[in-house]
Amino acid sequence: MDTYLKKVRVLFIIFFVLLVGGFSIWSFLSPKKAYSDMENRKLETLPKVTGKSIVSGSFQKKYEAYLSDQIFLRENWVRFYAQMQCFLQKKEINGVYLGKEGYLIEKYEESDFDKGLEKANTGLLADFLNASFQVLGEDHVSCLFVPSKVEVLKEKLPAYAGTDSGEGIIEQVKKKVLHENRVVDLKAALSEHEKEYIYYRTDHHWTTLGAYYGFQAYQKLNGERTPEVHSYQRETAFDDFFGTTYNKAHVRTKADEVDIFHTDSEAVRIDGNDGEFSSESFYFKNAAKKGFDRYALFFSKNTGKIIVDTEAHTGKTLLVVKDSFANCFVPFLSASYDRIIMVDCRYTKTRIGSIWKEYPEITDVLVLFNDTKFRQDTHLSVLKFRPEELEQEKTEEKPEESEDDDDSEEDFLDDLISLD
Amino acid sequence: MVFSSLLFLFRFLPVVLLLYYLAPRRLRNFILFAASLFFYAWGEPVYVLLILFSTMVDYTAGRAVAHFKEAGREKGAKLAVLCSAVINLGALGVFKYADFFLSVIDHVPAVHIAPIHLTLPIGISFYTFQTMSYTIDVYRGDARVQKNFITFGAYVALFPQLIAGPIVRYKTVAEQLDSRKESVELFTQGILRFMAGLGKKVLLANQLGELQKTIFAMQADSLTMMAAWLGAITFSLQLYFDFSGYSDMAIGLGKMFGFEFLENFHYPYESKSITEFWRRWHISLGTWFREYVYIPLGGNRKGTGRWILNIAVVWGLTGIWHGAAWCFVIWGIYYGVLLAIEKLFLGNLLTRLPGILARIYTLFIVVTGWAIFSWLDMADSIGFMKAMFGLGKAGIADRESMYLFLNYGVILGASVLGATSLVSSLANRCLPENTVRREIASMVFMVAVFVTSVACLVNLSYNPFLYFRF
Numbered sequence: 001m002d003t004y005l006k007k008v009r010v011l012f013i014i015f016f017v018l019l020v021g022g023f024s025i026w027s028f029l030s031p032k033k034a035y036s037d038m039e040n041r042k043l044e045t046l047p048k049v050t051g052k053s054i055v056s057g058s059f060q061k062k063y064e065a066y067l068s069d070q071i072f073l074r075e076n077w078v079r080f081y082a083q084m085q086c087f088l089q090k091k092e093i094n095g096v097y098l099g100k101e102g103y104l105i106e107k108y109e110e111s112d113f114d115k116g117l118e119k120a121n122t123g124l125l126a127d128f129l130n131a132s133f134q135v136l137g138e139d140h141v142s143c144l145f146v147p148s149k150v151e152v153l154k155e156k157l158p159a160y161a162g163t164d165s166g167e168g169i170i171e172q173v174k175k176k177v178l179h180e181n182r183v184v185d186l187k188a189a190l191s192e193h194e195k196e197y198i199y200y201r202t203d204h205h206w207t208t209l210g211a212y213y214g215f216q217a218y219q220k221l222n223g224e225r226t227p228e229v230h231s232y233q234r235e236t237a238f239d240d241f242f243g244t245t246y247n248k249a250h251v252r253t254k255a256d257e258v259d260i261f262h263t264d265s266e267a268v269r270i271d272g273n274d275g276e277f278s279s280e281s282f283y284f285k286n287a288a289k290k291g292f293d294r295y296a297l298f299f300s301k302n303t304g305k306i307i308v309d310t311e312a313h314t315g316k317t318l319l320v321v322k323d324s325f326a327n328c329f330v331p332f333l334s335a336s337y338d339r340i341i342m343v344d345c346r347y348t349k350t351r352i353g354s355i356w357k358e359y360p361e362i363t364d365v366l367v368l369f370n371d372t373k374f375r376q377d378t379h380l381s382v383l384k385f386r387p388e389e390l391e392q393e394k395t396e397e398k399p400e401e402s403e404d405d406d407d408s409e410e411d412f413l414d415d416l417i418s419l420d
Numbered sequence: 421m422v423f424s425s426l427l428f429l430f431r432f433l434p435v436v437l438l439l440y441y442l443a444p445r446r447l448r449n450f451i452l453f454a455a456s457l458f459f460y461a462w463g464e465p466v467y468v469l470l471i472l473f474s475t476m477v478d479y480t481a482g483r484a485v486a487h488f489k490e491a492g493r494e495k496g497a498k499l500a501v502l503c504s505a506v507i508n509l510g511a512l513g514v515f516k517y518a519d520f521f522l523s524v525i526d527h528v529p530a531v532h533i534a535p536i537h538l539t540l541p542i543g544i545s546f547y548t549f550q551t552m553s554y555t556i557d558v559y560r561g562d563a564r565v566q567k568n569f570i571t572f573g574a575y576v577a578l579f580p581q582l583i584a585g586p587i588v589r590y591k592t593v594a595e596q597l598d599s600r601k602e603s604v605e606l607f608t609q610g611i612l613r614f615m616a617g618l619g620k621k622v623l624l625a626n627q628l629g630e631l632q633k634t635i636f637a638m639q640a641d642s643l644t645m646m647a648a649w650l651g652a653i654t655f656s657l658q659l660y661f662d663f664s665g666y667s668d669m670a671i672g673l674g675k676m677f678g679f680e681f682l683e684n685f686h687y688p689y690e691s692k693s694i695t696e697f698w699r700r701w702h703i704s705l706g707t708w709f710r711e712y713v714y715i716p717l718g719g720n721r722k723g724t725g726r727w728i729l730n731i732a733v734v735w736g737l738t739g740i741w742h743g744a745a746w747c748f749v750i751w752g753i754y755y756g757v758l759l760a761i762e763k764l765f766l767g768n769l770l771t772r773l774p775g776i777l778a779r780i781y782t783l784f785i786v787v788t789g790w791a792i793f794s795w796l797d798m799a800d801s802i803g804f805m806k807a808m809f810g811l812g813k814a815g816i817a818d819r820e821s822m823y824l825f826l827n828y829g830v831i832l833g834a835s836v837l838g839a840t841s842l843v844s845s846l847a848n849r850c851l852p853e854n855t856v857r858r859e860i861a862s863m864v865f866m867v868a869v870f871v872t873s874v875a876c877l878v879n880l881s882y883n884p885f886l887y888f889r890f
Contacts, residue, residue, distance in 0.1 A: 008856055009608040012863050016611050019867075021438075024430040039883065055465050067426050068881035077878035084872055088627075091827040094882070160823035 027072040036069075038078070040247065043069040082250040091158035093249040099156040102253035103201045104245040105149050107161070113375050118169060121380050125367065126176035128321075128352065128383040129183070132365045135387045138179045142221055143367040145170050145374070146206060146214060146325045147187040149199045154191075169375055182221070185371075189217040200256040203243020204370075205295055208259045208328050215332040218366070224336070232261035237285060241294035258294050265335040269309040276303070282331045298327035304348035305355065308340040317361045321345065321352065321383070326368040337364070345379045353385040360390065421462040422583070423614075423669045424621045426877055432459065433673075440677060441602075449574040449597065452677065456577035460543070467541035470511065475576045477507050478551040479569055485558045486565035497559055504555040508548040516540055520744035543583045545741060549708055551576055554590035556712060563591040571597050580673035584666040586684035586704035589711075593679060602678035608859075610675030612866050617668025619869035620661040622876045624835050628658035631828045636794070640803030646817035648807035650825055652791040657835040659790060660689065663702070689839045692778035693770045694758045694785055705741070709734050720763075731756050731763075747795040754789055 036043050044066040053059035071077065085093045092098060097105040125143070132141040150157070174180035190198055190206075190213055198210030206214070212229060219226040241256035260283055270279045277300070287293075287300035299306060302324060317339040320326055323346070330340060341359055343352065356362060369377075421428055436455045443451055461468035481504035488496035513521075519535040526532060554575070557563040566572040575597055581588055635643075635651030667684035674681045688701035698706050714734045720727040732753070739752015762770070770778045791808060795801040806812045825832075837843060851858035 005854065005856055005859060006604060008859050008863075009604050012608055012859075013604065013611070020429065021434050024434045027430055041883065057463075057465060060462055060465075064425065064427050065881065067431070068878065071426060071430075071878055074878060077875045078882050080872075080875040081879035081882075084875060089830045091823070158823070159826060160819050162819055162823070 023072065027067075027070070030070075030072050032070045036074075038075050038247070038250075045070075079250045079252075083252070086251060091161060093251060096245055096249040096251075097150070097157055097161055098249075098251060099153065099158065101156060101201075103149075103153060103156045103199075104249060104251060104253060105153060105157060106204055106245055106248070107150060108148070108372060117378065118172075118375050121374060121377055122169065122172045122176060124380040124383045125374070126173055128385055129173075129177050129367065131385050131387050133178050133182075135390065136363065136365060138182065139222070140364040141179075141182055142218065142365070143173070143177075143183040143369075144214060144218060145183070145185050145187075145369055145371045147185070147190065148370060148372040149204060151187055151371075152190045152194060153199060155194060169371055184217060184221055186214050186217055189213055200241065200243055200245075201253055202246035202256050203241065203295060204245055205243070205325060205328070207256075208261050211325075211329040212261060212332065214329055214368075227263075232263060235260045235262060237283065237297050238288065238294045243295065256294075258288075258297055260297075261331070263331070263334060265310060265312060266331070267311055268334060270299070271307045271309075272299075272303045273305055282308075282334075295324070295327070298331070299342075302344055302347050303342075304344055305350075306342040308334070308342065310334045310338060310340070312336060312338050314338055316363045317341065317359065318364045318366055319343065319356065319359070319362045321365070321367045321369075323369055323373050323377070325370045325373075329368060343382075345377065345382050348382055351382045351384060353389040356385070357390055421459050423666070423673075424618060424626075424873070424877065426874075427462075429874070429877075437676065448677075449568075449571045452579075453570050453574040453577060456574065456579040456582060459579040460577060460582060464542055467544075470515075470541055470544070471547060471577060474508060474511065474548060474551055475573050478504050478555055478576070479566070479572045481555045482558050482565050482572070483567065485555060489559070489561075501555050501559045505552055508552050512544060512548045514538070515544055517740075517744045546585050546587055547576055547582060549587050550590070553587070553708065553712065557589065557591045563594045566590075566594070566597070578674075578679075580670040580677075580679075581681065584663070584670070585702075586667055586670060586681055587708050588681055588704070589708070592682060596679050600678035602676075606675045606678060606680075610672045610677075612672070612862055613675060614669050614672030615866040615870045615873075617665040617670075617672055618873045619866075620665030620668060620838070622873040623869065624831070624838065625658050625662035625665055626876065627831050628654050628661065628828070628835060631824060631831075632658050634824065636798045636804075639800050640807070640813055642814055642818075642820060643800070643803050643807040643812050644814045644817050644821045645807055645810055645812060646821040647814075647824070648791075648804055648812065649787075650821060651804070652787045652808060654828070654832065655794055656689075656787045656790045657832070657839060660685075660839055661835065687839070687841045689783060689786070690779065690841060691782050692775060693762055693767055693782060694755065695762050695767055697782055697786060698755070698759070705738070709738055713737065728760055731760050735759070742793070743796070745796055747792060747801075751789060751793045754792060758785060 032045060033043055034045065035041070044062060046066055047053070047059055047062035049059060053062075068074075082093055086098065090098070092107060095107055097103075097107055099105045129141060129143055154162075170183065170185045174183050177183055190210060193210075193213055196209060197207055198213060199206050209229075212232075216226045236257045237260050238258045239255060241258050243256060246253070266281065268280065268282065270282070272278065282299065283297055284300035285297060288295070288297040308330065312335050314336060316337045318333065318337040318341070320330060320340060320342045322330075322342055322344055324344075326342065330342060333340060339359075339361065341355065341362065343355055348355070421432065423429075432455075436451070439455070440448055440451050457468060457472070460471060481500045484500035485497045488494070488500060515538050518538060522533050522535055554563070554566075554572075558565050566575070575588075575590065575593060578588075632651060632654045635647055635654065638647060638651075664685040671681050671683070682704065684703050686700040686703070688697055691697040691700055714730055717730045717733065718726055719730060722730075735752045735756030736749060737752070738755070739748045739750070742748045742751070770781070773781075788808070791805065798804050803812060807814065810816075847858075847861075851861050
């Protein structure tokens with residue numbers, strides 16, 4: 001018995017040595033990666049050894065980060081961790097709720113937001129809307145806020161989970177705006193369809209169906225009809241979409257489907273950033289790389305300015321101030337406007353004022369934001385706009401005009417830039 | 421460096437084990453000493469000099485004491501011990517308590533010295549106590565002087581217990597330093613013990629820590645009574661698994677190198693009195709204070725008045741040893757008072773109560789004690805204490821408290837179970853110790869624990885960049 005026991009122990013020691021030693025050696029020898037697709041970031045590489053970095057401890061920190069980033073089978077370890085968390089009946093992993101029916105729902109905490117930034121953004125948006133009211137009139141300006149998944153899919157959240165986010169911000173915008181009925185919180189409209197597939201399970205965006213309901217609310221606001229949901233010919237462009245939320249918490253769940261709602265008015269000409277790219281369709285199947293980039297089906301990458309020319313012949317031109325949520329929404333508008341000018345605040349190189357001046361045919365304005373992203377956006381200064389700017393035709397020749405000086409210089413440079 | 425890191429598990433430990441077992445026996449202490457210094461220097465590239473200094477001071481003091489004693493010069497020996505104590509406590513005082521002392525002095529009007537903001541050298545509370553124990557033990561004749569500097573250095577810096585204990589008194593390992601025998605049995609025990617400790621730290625303590633951080637960050641208006649107690653209990657469990665996990669890893673690593681350290685924890689949360697609790701929690705610290713402070717002061721052999729004073733001194737010091745802040749002093753005195761009460765009459769009463777009541781009493785005192793202990797980590801310590809005792813603004817329970825409880829329910833359940841000896845007893849009954857069945861079951865279980873722990877460690881650095889959010 002004793003020698004048998006000893007044999008078992010010896011075997012175990014050998015096993016331990018092979019396991020730990022082998023893994024260590026393999027980790028040491030295996031090729032190092034510079035970039036992680038799974039994490040969408042650069043991975044740490046072997047840090048340089050310098051006296052200073054050792055004494056300050058920065059070499060040690062970097063080396064440990066390097067070891068971690070380059071550990072053999074890193075992706076498998078991360079997935080295993082997620083599985084373990086599920087096994088332990090955790091209700092959230094890495095800030096993502098594990099909801100019912102396989103929904104991964106990002107959670108937000110008050111600490112994710114900065115009240116100062118929120119206040120500034122509210123002001124910038126309200127000022128822009130008011131200026132737009134002045135130029136175009138009350139009925140031609142709209143502002144839609146798309147709620148985040150966590151606020152709408154309340155029934156799919158784990159028990160007792162909840163989040164207090166965003167309620168206040170829309171009220172604050174409404175308070176500062178001249179015609180508060182033109183600022184719409186889509187939460188009510190979307191909540192009616194809570195049980196339907198209106199948000200992706202694995203991504204923070206709304207689905208095309210969700211965007212349809214948003215479109216419905218928009219049409220209602222403007223007293224227009226909405227085509228029945230069945231009147232669209234639906235095509236599932238991809239059925240293997242694992243979006244941003246999946247990237248945060250690698251929990252095995254059902255893949256998402258990205259749908260196209262085909263209409264009769266799909267023949268369009270699209271121009272991105274004044275010639276950077278162009279297309280005759282809203283849909284960029286090749287740009288939507290496998291994995292979490294499937295949402296790029298709509299208008300491909302994030303672009304500062306996109307011009308969409310349609311065959312609508314309504315005489316109306318729409319300026320859309322947006323974030324990525326509008327990408328699957330805009331195709332619904334192709335029958336309502338001759339031209340749609342989409343401006344993404346995060347990527348645009350010019351201010352709204354300059355763009356508006358460049359396209360004086362604008363008859364309507366739509367601001368479409370996700371409320372959570374709006375609270376955190378740091379690029380809204382591009383919304384600084386005064387109606388008078390549109391009348392400054394001869395900016396370069398005008399002599400010193402008190403406060404407008406800076407603006408005119410910027411416009412001048414912008415004009416230079418837009419020349420090919 | 422910490423044990424629960426990929427660096428330690430897959431770089432440092434394999435290399436050190438390899439070098440150690442390839443080397444001839446006479447070089448092994450040197451390898452341990454060198455490796456331990458490297459281990460320490462990795463986290464403290466500058467303060468490694470301090471530990472070397474401390475080692476040299478006590479090596480010299482030890483030789484001096486032995487020399488004086490041999491020559492019959494008691495006074496000289498006493499002086500050497502005194503020097504060692506002064507220098508060690510001085511270093512500890514400066515690096516750990518300077519700003520605390522200064523803040524106390526600040527209350528005297530017209531005196532103001534700006535805080536010096538020295539960073540605390542890791543492990544200083546542990547290794548200074550260890551080196552002092554050596555000098556005193558040599559003086560008392562409890563241990564023979566160590567003439568080999570390398571061997572002594574290995575004792576002081578031994579990486580298994582350098583950072584977080586257990587505090588190993590020299591006389592416990594004196595013989596093992598020179599003539600330990602590594603063996604298959606010891607090595608296997610070591611591996612299993614180490615993996616158990618790693619699991620306690622990474623799978624239980626770290627996860628409980630997430631919950632603890634969330635609750636401790638709450639302000640008074642969200643601290644329901646449920647949340648406060650959940651937070652205190654979670655912290656109590658977290659601290660136990662963190663600390664005892666570390667001790668397990670230390671003991672396990674010791675065994676891998678042929679050392680047998682004393683146990684540091686023995687299911688403390690099963691205690692039936694505070695007196696018993698302090699014989700089961702951080703045993704090496706209690707032993708140290710008893711041996712080197714309580715007994716020299718006279719213990720309980722100099723009348724009740726002096727006895728109470730001794731308890732006050734020992735517990736005040738125990739408190740402040742844990743950290744340079746008033747909450748630790750209060751915490752220490754809290755226990756001193758309770759221990760005195762138990763010794764005077766409560767202890768007797770407790771033995772006559774049913775076990776379950778005695779345990780509830782003990783846990784109540786202990787959990788409340790840990791809440792006091794962690795005031796520094798709380799966003800709103802006053803609000804927290806109020807909430808615990810029903811005086812908070814937020815009521816008894818709310819959605820968030822329920823959510824947190826459910827989210828961590830399984831982990832909390834596993835932790836509570838793991839803190840008791842139930843699993844161990846059950847295992848001993850179904851799988852008797854030292855049988856092949858038992859060994860294989862332990863090995864399979866521990867390897868599973870180990871693999872899961874590694875997954876957690878890798879996930880710590882998982883940081884996806886979601887550009888859509890920017």
